[in-house]
Amino acid sequence: MYLLRIPGWLKKLLPPGAWNMTPAEGPAVYLTFDDGPHPEATPFVLDQLSAYDAKGTFFCIGKNVLEYPEIYERILREGHRVGNHTHNHLNGWKTKTRAYVEDTCNAARCIDTDLFRPPYGRIRPAQARHIREAGYKLIYWSLLSGDFDKQISPGRCLENVAFHLRPGDIVVFHDSRKAWERLRYALPRVLELCKRQHWEARTL
Numbered sequence: 001m002y003l004l005r006i007p008g009w010l011k012k013l014l015p016p017g018a019w020n021m022t023p024a025e026g027p028a029v030y031l032t033f034d035d036g037p038h039p040e041a042t043p044f045v046l047d048q049l050s051a052y053d054a055k056g057t058f059f060c061i062g063k064n065v066l067e068y069p070e071i072y073e074r075i076l077r078e079g080h081r082v083g084n085h086t087h088n089h090l091n092g093w094k095t096k097t098r099a100y101v102e103d104t105c106n107a108a109r110c111i112d113t114d115l116f117r118p119p120y121g122r123i124r125p126a127q128a129r130h131i132r133e134a135g136y137k138l139i140y141w142s143l144l145s146g147d148f149d150k151q152i153s154p155g156r157c158l159e160n161v162a163f164h165l166r167p168g169d170i171v172v173f174h175d176s177r178k179a180w181e182r183l184r185y186a187l188p189r190v191l192e193l194c195k196r197q198h199w200e201a202r203t204l
Contacts, residue, residue: 062107
């Protein structure tokens with residue numbers, strides 16, 4: 001069970017962070033990709049972004065960066081932005097604060113960024129305080145694609161985004177094995193939609 005959009009009352013229960021963006025110049029959307037790098041999904045995402053002259057933000061898992069450093073370097077080389085998504089994809093609600101912060105610091109050794117997104121969006125206030133004190137900006141999202149959900153079809157994943165997307169949205173996709181079937185169908189069609197609407201896809 002998950003919500004495509006997080007209601008305002010629920011946002012108030014979570015530690016403060018960015019849920020959407022206010023484009024400074026012209027309408028824009030902010031496509032983000034969690035859990036990579038992945039040897040198949042991430043190069044596909046990069047190819048699609050390049051084909052549409054679009055940019056994205058990749059919230060990387062530290063252990064995956066160490067396993068696929070050449071893909072991580074490609075993300076940076078092609079002008080995209082990266083964020084810290086912990087080293088081992090920890091659920092903050094199930095992890096003690098010290099262990100959570102140490103895991104994030106481990107990821108920071110290979111991910112150079114001031115952006116942090118908690119896996120599952122689950123982070124305790126004390127954990128968030130330490131993350132902010134370390135210089136990070138906490139990033140959530142305003143629209144979930146649902147590509148991680150194996151119970152939905154690729155077409156439904158596309159509809160989740162296409163029927164709800166609007167300028168300023170921070171959209172979550174996943175460059176992962178689990179999301180691959182839905183990601184590869186939905187992403188190029190979402191990029192085509194943005195092109196038709198004259199919405200620029202930018203980094204955070």
